Amino acid sequence: MEKVMRRPGDYVIPHEAIPEVMSRITVFPEDKFVCVERTEPMFTTYWASAGELSPFFLAVMKEKKILGARCPKCKMVICPPYMTRCPVCQNDDSSLVSLETGIEMPQVGYMLGTPPITVFANARFARYAPFGRGRVILGESQSALPIQVFTTTGFLKPGIFKAGTKVKIVFRKVRMGFSTDYFAVPLDEVPEKLRDKKGLEETALKWKSMEVGDPQVTDAFKKQFPKALQAVTRFVGAIPKSPRAQRDVANWTRKIQVKTGGGKFGLLLDKQRIKVVRGKVPRPDLVLVVEDPTHLIGWTNGDSLVNLIRIGGAGINNLQDMETVFKLDRLHRSIRRDAEERGKK
Numbered sequence: 001m002e003k004v005m006r007r008p009g010d011y012v013i014p015h016e017a018i019p020e021v022m023s024r025i026t027v028f029p030e031d032k033f034v035c036v037e038r039t040e041p042m043f044t045t046y047w048a049s050a051g052e053l054s055p056f057f058l059a060v061m062k063e064k065k066i067l068g069a070r071c072p073k074c075k076m077v078i079c080p081p082y083m084t085r086c087p088v089c090q091n092d093d094s095s096l097v098s099l100e101t102g103i104e105m106p107q108v109g110y111m112l113g114t115p116p117i118t119v120f121a122n123a124r125f126a127r128y129a130p131f132g133r134g135r136v137i138l139g140e141s142q143s144a145l146p147i148q149v150f151t152t153t154g155f156l157k158p159g160i161f162k163a164g165t166k167v168k169i170v171f172r173k174v175r176m177g178f179s180t181d182y183f184a185v186p187l188d189e190v191p192e193k194l195r196d197k198k199g200l201e202e203t204a205l206k207w208k209s210m211e212v213g214d215p216q217v218t219d220a221f222k223k224q225f226p227k228a229l230q231a232v233t234r235f236v237g238a239i240p241k242s243p244r245a246q247r248d249v250a251n252w253t254r255k256i257q258v259k260t261g262g263g264k265f266g267l268l269l270d271k272q273r274i275k276v277v278r279g280k281v282p283r284p285d286l287v288l289v290v291e292d293p294t295h296l297i298g299w300t301n302g303d304s305l306v307n308l309i310r311i312g313g314a315g316i317n318n319l320q321d322m323e324t325v326f327k328l329d330r331l332h333r334s335i336r337r338d339a340e341e342r343g344k345k
């Protein structure tokens, strides 16, 4: 047995899935018996073997190769190598031909279909979001390799990948034998001199998502800015009156620098409220760029920032912190629902 590889701080059971110490009193409807129930743990992680797919993952980990299988008789190729006998020959003349395994596949291919995009991923995949769930045909393969697809140009938007888009396989710097050890990017985003390179690592590419440009300052935007700032101030000022909105931002602390083409301000999220400050925020945790300040007024009226980022109307400097943007997007509905309930009383 070789040494155990680990990703420190990354847990099989995500933190959010671990319940707090809780108890509740339950009355059974049948006999009205009153019981106390408590949360108790049950440990269920285990070592799951990749079995006969192990050579595929070992080649990814150790050699940055993608393996397929080929029929020695009819030359049919499949990738990934998920079966061991040729289905074509078996259909033709009922001969059971074992596939040759360990065939090295080219690392440029094309999308079989348009990949659906995951923006809200479950806890295990949240750190990859947004990503596309793609299927890629490599070489002469008769089957598609399931693969995550990304763009180096920022937020993954519809239209970047389509059926037939040429893609390049890229490998993670740290590979541990998971299907997330490799992914695909559009071939035209790879510098020409790297397109034929096998075993291309993610660090060889320039990832634009981590830097957001400053918005273009215009007189029209400057004119809109005070109105936008006023709308945002009024909007976040409603949080202390809305229990739902307070829950949305509970246990969350962020210093957010908002930059627009008409001026900048800060949102200080702390203790279940958001304070608006003018101008520059020192050492912000997150920078949100919204070029047109009227989009912020739209947000206070229920428009989604996630959607705005998706269509290119806004950007953030850290795509790993989409969770903060999700929280900001929930506020409008929470505030509205609490206001409606107050109105009924």
Ligand SMILES: [Zn+2]
Pocket (backbone or CB within 6 Å): 071, 072, 073, 074, 075, 076, 086, 087, 088, 089, 090, 097
């Ligand atoms: Zn065959």
